[in-house]
Amino acid sequence: MSTAITRRPAAVPVAARRPARWRTSGTHWALSLAGVATLMALWWIGGSATRYVPPIGEVARALPGFLAQPEVWTAVGITTLRVCGSLLIALVLGIAAAAVMRRDWFWGKVMASFIGFAMAVPSTIAALLALFLFRRAPIGVFLIVAFITFPFVATVLRQGMRNLDAKVSEMGDVYRLTGAARLRHLVLPQLAPYAFSAVRNEYAHAWKVVVLAELFTVTSGMGWQFSQAFDRFQLTEVVLWLLVFVAILLISEYLLIRPTERFVLKWRVS
DSSP states (O other), X not given: OOOOOOOOOOOOOHHHHSOHHHHHHHHHHHHHHHHHHHHHHHHHHHHHHOSSSOOHHHXXXXXXXXXXXXXXXXXXXXXXXXXXXXXXXXXXXXXHHHHHHTSOSXXXXXXHHHHHHHHHSOHHHHHHHHHHHHTTOTHHHXXXXXXXHHHHHHHHHHHHHHTOOHHHHHHHHHTTOOHHHHIIIIIHHHHHHHHHHHHHHHHHHHHHHHHHHHHHHOSOSHHHHHHHHHHTTOHHHHHHHHHHHHHHHHHHIXXXXXXXXXXXXXXXXX
């Protein structure tokens, strides 16, 4: 008589049962923590070996009192307003420029040449020109940052406009969609990924250019506070302002821009 031999299914390793995105996310966070740990180690070595880098302990002790100063948050608010206003102007100008450059006609070529020129202008030179043109008027910061950032926005959006699906446009013709409905349901969903890519990249760029412009053109904001601390050779305060600057960029990137992008583009098939 034969006996049936039953085999238990082999246990699947826990790591194999985890979704791939969990493993990818874990690797991403591990590499991020490793990078932060490396920076902290270099900071500790620099603070111990030289007198030009404030030690970590000194900066940590000064941080609570620094954040408790109302002047700090006033400067942060002024710079944030300038960044958001400049980026909004750059987005509007970028959309208009991309629409003009979409077609290879006379004005499209003229606009493309101007975009190439604007992208080649260094940020420092632009900030100095703003100082000569606007003296110390705050409007100079808005205009010069918009001038520096909008060419990059226009370039990305032009690529998105050129990649619009012709079949989707034909579907709109079949259903006889009006101009507003076509823009809302057919054009904007296709341009949204490009718009978020442009905003995400130029947001960090705008912060850097705003701070640079504030160094030269105005007497308010984080850039001006940087220059004041550096002129007084208060290196600890310089590092504190740098930490606030980096924290604002990271918090807004991971807690505001990326979640908003995922929410708006959740209809896309991953």
